[in-house]
Amino acid sequence: MVMSVLIIIIMCTWFYMYKDFKRINIFSMYVVGIFLSFILLTLVYKIKQHSDIDIQAQILTIGYIFLTTVILILLIKFFIPKHYTNLMLFDFIIQRASCVSVPIVIILSAFSFGTVLYFFKTYGFIFRLPELSDLNAVNTYGIVISSFVIPIFYLLLIIILSSKHRTRLPYYLYTVIFGLILVYFLFYSRRELLLALLLIVFILMYKKKKNIFSVYKIPIMLVFLLFVFIANNIYENIRLDIAESIMAGTSFELNKNILELAFDSEASEANVQDRMAIFDFTSLLMNQLINKNISPTYGAILNQNILNTIPSILYTNKKVLSSDEMIAQFMHIRSTDYPTNILASFLVDFGIFAVVLYPLFMILYIVFILFLLKINKNKNLLYLIIVTYSIYTLFNIEGSITGMIINIRNIILLSILYKSLSNIYLIIKIKRKQK
Incomplete structure (x- = not known):
């Protein structure tokens, strides 16, 4: 029932x-x-x-x-009056984001990635790893990242996806920043990665005036879910290995190739069973x-x-x-x-x-x-x-x-x-x- x-x-x-x-x-x-x-x-x-x-x-x-x-x-x-709710519309958000200049994007990227690199240099880790022994460092990292860096990463994604720049420098620069943010989200948290992917799909489809919830767009949604499934499997399969290598002070090496990790769902299923829904x-x-x-x-x-x-x-x-x-x-x-x-x-x-x-x-x-x-x-x-x-x-x-x-x-x-x-x-x- x-x-x-x-x-x-x-x-x-x-x-x-x-x-x-x-x-x-x-x-x-x-x-x-x-x-x-x-x-x-x-x-x-x-x-x-x-x-x-x-x-x-x-x-x-x-x-x-x-x-x-x-x-x-x-x-x-x-x-709530319509002239207020209009301020929440993706249409208005995209218009505003498309007007942000390249120097602002560079400053925001420098701050956010600089913060991540500071923690790497100081504590030796980049991603959120609860298994680490230094809980104070993890807690400090979690507060700073979730309070400032993660929202700025979402801001950068919205700006990049809404951008109207067509010259080579902004295009290549934005592509690099875009890729780095997605890689970071891939290893930081599934929830943050999922939101990033949703923003990408929603903004791109909205800009093209195509309804992602149309029956004809179901294949796109299935591809999206497949990508989330693969990303989650990779994350679950390697996060403990990364934590162990950091604590041991050794270099991290993949025990399987990426394709095997992508479709090995045992770790993901174990995670689902270990924690109450x-x-x-x-x-x-x-x-x-x-x-x-x-x-x-x-x-x-x-x-x-x-x-x-x-x-x-x-x-x-x-x-x-x-x-x-x-x-x-x-x-x-x-x-x-x-x-x-x-x-x-x-x-x-x-x-x-x-x-x-x-x-x-x-x-x-x-x-x-x-x-x-x-x-x-x-x-x-x-x-x-x-x-x-x-x-x-x-x-x-x-x-x-x-x-x-x-x-x-x-x-x-x-x-x-x-x-x-x-x-x-x-x-x-x-x-x-x-x-």
């Missing part, structure tokens, strides 16, 4: 994206993220292995995910709630996530608790790397009221982002920075409230920095003219 419901929702989501492709926007990446994380990936899990979680809890979880998504879509459609985790929480094994915490997780974002200098004796740790405490289970997500956090926090409160929380975030886009729509680079942070946040379904607030903070900090540098440049320009 669960699989039948999932297939129906896949068809509904596909139809929605097909009808709405001409107005594809930042929020569409949230719908795609929900579709991939909770629906399509869950269907794959169901085919691979049976779930012991109560059927009723699974159906209620599907209903919860579906209802909150529909409510969000309706809130955006009927309560995001849908199963949320269903488990739903099961605990409907059986009254746990009671809603009425905002405790939301409150702690907000406290996590306050700088230690302003909050003495600050204690950081992740959503994983808090949910584990309430469920009386061992704390580990659970696929916690904001939907699950709201479910534990507010029970049935999460169906309304979660969409309201998300719409507040979207309205705030639209406000920032509105006041910065004529500042190309700043507008695009806000866009990329928003896409990254909304697509990352397995994220936290803390991460969402931190990304807002980063946007504000970068906005202040951008405006400060612009004012300094303007002052210098005026003084030069006076001389």
